[in-house]
Amino acid sequence: MPDTRHRKKNDAEVQEEQAWLAAIANSQDEIAFSCLFDRYAPKIKAFCLAKSPGSITMADELVQEVMVKIWQKAHLYHPELASPSTWIFTLARNTRVDFFRKQHRHQTDITAEDIYDDLIDETQDLFIAAHQKQQQKHIQQAMSHLSLDQTEVIAKVYMEGKSHSQVADELQLPLGTVKSRIRLALSKLGLSLGELL
Amino acid sequence: MKHNNSHHHPDSLTLTAFAAGSIDTYEGLCIATHIENCPECKRHMKQLELVGASILTEAKDSFVASDVKNKTLDAIKQAPQGTPQPTKKHQARNTDVPKVLTKWIPEGFGQLEWVKVNRQLATYDLTANKRGPRVSLVKVSAGGQMPHHRHSGKEITVILQGSFSDEDGIYTEGDYLVRESHENHSPVASLDKDCICLTLLDGPIELTGFFSKLLNPWLRLRHPI
Ligand SMILES: [Zn+2]
Numbered sequence: 001m002p003d004t005r006h007r008k009k010n011d012a013e014v015q016e017e018q019a020w021l022a023a024i025a026n027s028q029d030e031i032a033f034s035c036l037f038d039r040y041a042p043k044i045k046a047f048c049l050a051k052s053p054g055s056i057t058m059a060d061e062l063v064q065e066v067m068v069k070i071w072q073k074a075h076l077y078h079p080e081l082a083s084p085s086t087w088i089f090t091l092a093r094n095t096r097v098d099f100f101r102k103q104h105r106h107q108t109d110i111t112a113e114d115i116y117d118d119l120i121d122e123t124q125d126l127f128i129a130a131h132q133k134q135q136q137k138h139i140q141q142a143m144s145h146l147s148l149d150q151t152e153v154i155a156k157v158y159m160e161g162k163s164h165s166q167v168a169d170e171l172q173l174p175l176g177t178v179k180s181r182i183r184l185a186l187s188k189l190g191l192s193l194g195e196l197l
Numbered sequence: 198m199k200h201n202n203s204h205h206h207p208d209s210l211t212l213t214a215f216a217a218g219s220i221d222t223y224e225g226l227c228i229a230t231h232i233e234n235c236p237e238c239k240r241h242m243k244q245l246e247l248v249g250a251s252i253l254t255e256a257k258d259s260f261v262a263s264d265v266k267n268k269t270l271d272a273i274k275q276a277p278q279g280t281p282q283p284t285k286k287h288q289a290r291n292t293d294v295p296k297v298l299t300k301w302i303p304e305g306f307g308q309l310e311w312v313k314v315n316r317q318l319a320t321y322d323l324t325a326n327k328r329g330p331r332v333s334l335v336k337v338s339a340g341g342q343m344p345h346h347r348h349s350g351k352e353i354t355v356i357l358q359g360s361f362s363d364e365d366g367i368y369t370e371g372d373y374l375v376r377e378s379h380e381n382h383s384p385v386a387s388l389d390k391d392c393i394c395l396t397l398l399d400g401p402i403e404l405t406g407f408f409s410k411l412l413n414p415w416l417r418l419r420h421p422i
Binding site: 009030033034037038041042043044045046047049050059060063064067068071072083085086088089090092093094096097101104108109110111112114115116118119128132135136139140143154155157158159160161162163164179182183186189191192 | 226272324
């Protein structure tokens with residue numbers, strides 16, 4: 001569940017994180033890495049624990065794995081294309097997908113990297129990227145205006161990594177209700193595709 | 198598959214699950230194959246990742262013990278950093294294979310060991326897994342008829358090359374189609390070009406008796422008798 005009392009990330013913090021990532025990429029700066037660790041490791045751990053509550057050891061392993069990836073891939077981070085938090089979210093998501101993929105009863109050789117990496121578009125239009133950064137602020141604002149019901153389903157999909165039908169089972173709601181809550185939430189965030197609600 | 202002329206896309210709930218990472222990688226592969234050549238869905242998916250970023254940064258901090266940090270600091274000393282990664286995939290050479298699929302189809306569609314089902318139809322399995330969802334390529338010769346079929350789970354089709362039509366309309370390169378179970382349809386490939394699709398068949402395939410084998414050529418196609 002997102003902690004809505006937490007204050008929003010401000011521009012200064014974003015710039016600070018970008019500077020840390022640049023320092024890691026350019027000069028293997030361990031102090032910058034340590035700062036980034038202190039800010040993001042507790043978030044990443046919460047993200048991992050949400051999916052598998054109680055698995056402290058596993059969450060710690062995932063935190064370590066994600067942070068090491070940040071260190072290794074810092075040179076691939078493009079500040080023009082994404083904010084640090086978006087980039088870190090995608091790394092955490094991919095790591096978690098792979099972690100649970102390995103535990104899944106139908107093991108597959110399709111990795112998170114296989115499906116997400118080719119979608120990184122380095123030639124992406126900077127105008128669109130700038131627009132998206134603007135949009136991230138709107139989304140952060142709009143998140144706090146979602147109803148409790150909507151926040152709950154969105155958090156379960158994103159934080160807990162649950163499928164729509166898992167969410168429906170858990171909340172003992174019809175699948176259609178869960179889907180319409182997600183659609184309503186997306187439309188409040190300005191992200192609906194113009195589909196019928 | 199170079200042009201974006203698709204008219205059928207994954208819906209926003211599917212894209213949300215994809216961006217959130219709350220989808221299995223089989224379905225994820227189909228979605229990624231579509232998105233790669235669909236700027237509209239790609240843009241939408243990037244926006245949905247922003248939601249993930251907001252949720253992550255606003256998550257309530259969870260206590261991380263200092264030994265986890267120390268271990269991580271030790272680990273980065275061993276970890277190679279900043280070096281360009283070796284290309285994990287073969288560069289697709291002049292093939293129309295989407296980048297997402299080149300791990301399985303490095304040399305192009307023509308070089309695959311297609312399994313011929315009949316004169317018009319051939320398949321190639323991308324996933325080795327005998328249980329769980331199956332991801333395959335299906336190739337139908339120009340003008341060929343796909344087997345009239347019913348299936349038990351969800352079926353996803355992404356058109357990689359060519360086009361086909363059924364009772365409901367015509368589908369072209371890049372289109373992402375979902376059929377729920379028990380929908381009957383009998384697609385036909387267009388006349389000018391072979392049609393190659395990526396398909397995912399969800400749910401365990403059960404052969405319950407002689408009649409289901411007889412009545413369900415699609416199953417026979419996957420389980421040659
Ligand atoms: Zn699309």
